[in-house]
Amino acid sequence: MWRAAVCVLLLLCMNTQVTGAADKAEGTGITLAPPSFSGKLLVIPMDGSHWVAIKALAQAMGRRGHKVTVVIPEVNIRMGPGKHYDTVTFPVPYDKASLNIIGTNKHLMEKSSESFIQDMRKRFAHMQRIADFLHTTAESLLFNATLISHLAEQVSGFDAVLTDPMVPTGTLMARKLGLPSINLLRGIPCLMDMKAAGCPSPPSYVPRFFTGFTDKMNFMERTxxxxxxTYCYVWMGFSYSYRYVILCLNRYDFTMEVPRPLMPNIILVGGINCNVRNPLPEDLESWVSGEHGFVVFTLGSMVSDMPVKRASVFLEAFRQIPQKVIWRYTGQIPDSVPDNVRIMEWVPQNDLLAHPGARAFITHGGSHGLFEGLCHAVPMVMVPLTADQPDNAQKMASKGVGVVLDIMSITTEGLLQGLNAIINDTRYKERVQKLSAVHKDRPIDPLQLSVYWTEFVMRHKGAQHLRAAVLELNWIQYFCLDVIALLATVLLVFVILTVKCFKVCLRKLGRKRKQE
Amino acid sequence: MWRAAVCVLLLLCMNTQVTGAADKAEGTGITLAPPSFSGKLLVIPMDGSHWVAIKALAQAMGRRGHKVTVVIPEVNIRMGPGKHYDTVTFPVPYDKASLNIIGTNKHLMEKSSESFIQDMRKRFAHMQRIADFLHTTAESLLFNATLISHLAEQVSGFDAVLTDPMVPTGTLMARKLGLPSINLLRGIPCLMDMKAAGCPSPPSYVPRFFTGFTDKMNFMERTxxxxxxTYCYVWMGFSYSYRYVILCLNRYDFTMEVPRPLMPNIILVGGINCNVRNPLPEDLESWVSGEHGFVVFTLGSMVSDMPVKRASVFLEAFRQIPQKVIWRYTGQIPDSVPDNVRIMEWVPQNDLLAHPGARAFITHGGSHGLFEGLCHAVPMVMVPLTADQPDNAQKMASKGVGVVLDIMSITTEGLLQGLNAIINDTRYKERVQKLSAVHKDRPIDPLQLSVYWTEFVMRHKGAQHLRAAVLELNWIQYFCLDVIALLATVLLVFVILTVKCFKVCLRKLGRKRKQE
Known part of the structure; x- marks a missing residue:
């Protein structure tokens, strides 16, 4: 069961990618008052795109004078040192090559020529590999006695643990070390994070992951x-419990997601990485300048490659637009790349999108990328690949700020049509500008807010006043089933007695009449 | 039904009193960035203590350069002009004397010598008078064609309506004028405000008004x-609908109230008036100085009087403590007032509580007063009189920051004991300091937050992205009763068919056996 659950998680965890916009960023303009104390924060992050937001927060905390220690596996995809935090690494029994195999997502771009059964078997084997990998990583940390005791020695110094709860390693560590834990997350399938916080999610208007529904559902969608x-409730109820969490920093925003009830310890920090910015490198700055502006094209760091035939579809479309195109791509480069296309192994995605010349953003619909596009008001062509990407893309498309194309059946004409629409039909730009204005209109920047609440937990050794009593109730108590049973019994007894009385009276009355 | 509802509302509305701490305040330190626009705000307030927070926000909005117009009845209890807003008055068919009769709450301090029936009849008559008064006030505004058309002429200029939804006059006006409305409120009985926002309030851990329960309830309390x-749901469902509201600024805080789910358009601004402060008048400043500090004693502006006999109980206790006492009191002064007691017709309550010499606060447990006591970390003796005051007092007492005494049976000894406990037992001070630190530890001051969100609604002509789809659902859809009916039918048909099939098979099998 655990492995099956992890497989679903993994789909999300390994595939919501961005191009590492925050990796190099140092210039965040934190404007909170200087902290009144200098604390110690232990960070247990997740790899892949999950690293982006955690790193931004770790850096920000370090810049504010806290001692931040990040614990990462020796072999990893993209995690690494930073200017404002220390790293502690732990050995893992796999190498970079096997990691690359796990990380490959090329199958998402290719139609399978195999039979359905074979295809499913292959996909399942891949998910199994990912689950094993996660399991191994977690074990390597949790059973590393030397590291644990090293950290435990420092425990009196640590004030809190910051973690991504996609895999509960960090939560378990926090529990082991007796420290309050702060989650920074995008959301866990089956709304497990919401359930863990005791948050009601009425299925009548809160759509579940992977359904692609909005908050306005017809009868069949509601069904x-x-x-x-119900499936989630039963299944997940058995497999997980995250009730130990003190505070959730949730990368959720009502301009992208549906308005829904939230618990007091869920702090919304959607768009946390939008203000993590650097100036563009000079050569890129001069290259993108031009009257027609440019298009940014990335499919996330995990899908930087694609079959040459599909790459040509994109290139042919780019050849026919006046905009320049910056494409993050590490695969085999087709023979004729048009002059207006620049292929790069890594792009400063957020900095490019923030550039006034950005006209369109071709994206796989990962949440980081969408938040960046939204933040900088760039209309989007979305080609979702997997995990929450189809849901994300559908949500943005329903707001009229972009179009969704199917990567499996994409054609040069279709792409060209989509690009022309979002670049030349001013309604897309107007709508994204309006949505962006609302998105950014918050009393406090989400990264600053994350810093604030992380420091809050460190200052007060928790956030007990935000913890709802629902977490102490079992489901019989929560739904008041015991109360309902009592009331129903009382009502039933009352009805039975009334009916009996009535019958007795009637009978007596009948007898009396007969006697008369 | 309407009148009955209003009666309950009135209990709250007329009795959650403070001594007008904010009335004179001009010195709020708003530190938001200057507004990017100059808008127009229409304010339709409620009288009594409800005026305090609305006035603070109206003043703050005016100070930021917005044109603020406050609509008040010509005859009122405490509403009036301010430096940073304009007032428009409308005539009402009652005078100050009849208002005073309605406002009197002396019966709350006196044990009735009449029979229970007579007493109840008298109380009901008083509530009826209040309901009539509110009804008359609302009619005087809503049917004042001249004023309405005057405001309607200016409508193109107004950006939003700020109102207290205790009585829906402001909401109706907003609807009539086609403007988005912002509610500033403490809460409406039966959690009607939460229901209006579509917010789930599970009865298993969200206590209802007037029950005195906390979020940890035993089985009987949950029942x-x-x-x-259930009673509220049925009763209130018929009588009210506030679904037109755009945004609620709710004077609620998790240090005082239970952590519970909230909808995105509910912004918590508990303690909104704590930073509305002025320096103490010089004579008061010098009078309160002294090594033993002082006690602040107010029962709200509506209960400034009490029977002489009861007043003597308080005075005798005050005579026996080394602290000075500032008492807001307008009634008949007993013969011998001790030297350490200063009786005043109005006191700058918040400024006094903010003074480092404040040792204790004797209060009726109105929410404004409690928030002020909490903000400035002053332990409290609470003598709740009516409405939400017993609930409020119980909540604060359960946090260990004060003691609750019964005004009807209060004795000099009991009061002395209570005062000595909270002044000399350092645990009260420590607990209130800790709670106060958590209460004040918010990313942004609640008054600034109120200003921010009011401007947000004015800027964007609403806050559509915070409006949950639940508001478009009827209760059958909300609880998915139609879906459950469908699924139950499908399940039933399946079970019946299975059983039938099984029976047919068994019968055939039986026949076959017989034939053998």
Missing amino acids: INTLVS | INTLVS
Whole structure:
């Protein structure tokens, strides 16, 4: 069961990618008052795109004078040292090559020529590999006695643990070390994070992951959503419990997601990485300048490659637009790359999108990328690949700020049409500008807010006043089933007695009449 | 039904009193960035203590350069002009004397010598008078064609309506004028405000008003809470609908209230008036100085009087403590007032509580007063009189920051004991300091937050992205009763068919056996 759950998680965890916009960023303009104390924060991050937001927060905390220690596996995809935090590494029994195999997502771009059964078997084997990998990584940390005791020695110094709860390693560590834990997350399938916080998610208007529904559902959609929700409730109820969490920094925002009830310890920090910015490198700055502006094209760091035939579809479309195109791509380069296309192994995605010349953003619909596009008001062509990407893309498309294309059946004409629409039909730009204005109109920047609440937990050794009593109730108490049973019994007894009395009276009355 | 509802509302509305701490305040330190626009705000306030927070926000908005117009009845209890807003008055068919009769709450301090029936009849008559008064006030505004058309002429200029939804006059006006409305409120009985926002309030851990329960309820308490909640649901469902509201600024805080789910358009601004401060008048400043500090004693502006006999109980206790006492009191002064007691017709309550010499606060437990006591970390003796005051007092007492005494049976000894406990037992001070530190530890001051979100609604002509889809659902859809009916039918048909099939098979099998 655990492995099956992890497989689903993994789909999300390994595939919501960005191009590492925050990796190099140092110039965040934190404007909170200087902290009144200098604390110690232990960070247990997740790899892949999950690293982006955690790193931004770790850096920000370090810049504010806290001692930040980040614990990462020796072999990893993209995690690494930073200017404002220390890293502690732990050995893992796999090498970079096997990591690359796990990280490959090329199958998402290719139609399978195999039979359905074979294809499914292959996919399942891949998910199994990922689950094993995660399991191994977690074990390597949790059973590393030397590291644990090293950290435990410092425990009196640590004030809190910051972690991504996609895999509960960090939460378990926090529990072991007796420290309050802060989660920074995008959301866990089956709304498990919401369930863990005791947050009601009525299936009548809160759509479940992977359904692609909005908050306005028709009867059939509501039925499916209710079934999914019931399935989740039963299944996840057995497999997980995250009730130890003190505070959730949730990368969620009502301009992208549906308005829904939230618990007091869920702090919304959607768009946390938008203000983590650097100036563009000089050569790139001069290259993108031009009257027609430019298009940014990335499919996330995990899908930097694609079959040459599909790459040509994109290049042919780019050849026919006046905009320049910056494409993050590490695969085999087709023979004729048009002059207006620049292929790079890594792009400063957020800095490019923030550039006034950015006209369009071709993206796989990962949440980081969408938040960046939204933040800088760039209309989008979305080609979702997997995990939450189809859901994300659908949500943005429903707001009229972009178009969704299917990567499996994409054609040069289709792409050209999509690009022309979002670049030349001013309604897309107007809508994204309006949505962006609302998104950014918050009393405090989400990164600053994250810093604030992380420091809050460190200052007060928790956030007990935000912890709802629902977490102490079992589901019979929560739904008041015991109360309902009592009331129903009382009502039943009352009805039975009334009916009996009535019958007795009637009978007596009948007898009396007969006697008369 | 409407009148009955209003009566309950009135209990809250007329009795959650403070001594007008904010009335004179001009010195709020708003530190938000200057507004990017100059808008127009229409304010339709409620009288009594409800005026305090609305005035603070109206003043703050005016100070930021917005044109603020406050609409008030010609005859009122405490509403009036301010430096940073304009007032428009409308005539009402009652005079100050009849208002005073309605406002009197002396009966709350006196044991009735009449029979229970007579007493109840008298109380009901008083509530009826209040309901009539509110009704008349609302009619005087809503049917004042001249004023309405005057405001309607200016409508193109107004950006939003700020109102207290205790009585829906402001909401109706906003609707009539086609403007988005912002509610500033403490809460409406039966959690009507939460229901209006579509916010789930599970009775298993969200206590209802007037029950005195916390979020940790035993089985019997949960049963009562569920019954109250059901009663409210049925009763209030028929009488009110506030779904037009755009944004709620709710004077609620998790240091005082239970952590519970909230909808995105509910912004918590508990303690909004704590930073509305002025320096103490010089004579008061010098009078309160002294090594033993002083006690602040107010029962709210509506209960400034009490029977002489009861006043003597307080004075005798005050005579026996080394602290000075500042008492807001307008009634008949007993013969011998001790030297350490200063009786005043109005006191700058918040400024006094903010003074480092404040040792204790004797209060009726109105929410404004409690927030001020909490903000400035002053332990409290609470003598709740009516409405939400017993609930409020119980909540604060359960946090260990004060003691609750019964005004009807209060004795000099009891009061002395209570005062000595909270002044000399350092645990009270420590607990209130800790709670105060958590209460004040928010990324942004609640008054600034209120200003921010009011401007947000004005800037964007609403806050559509915070409006949950639940508001478009009827209760059958909300609880998915139609979906459950469908699924139950499908399940039933399946079970019946299975059983039938099984029976047919068994019968055939039986026949076959017989034939053998």
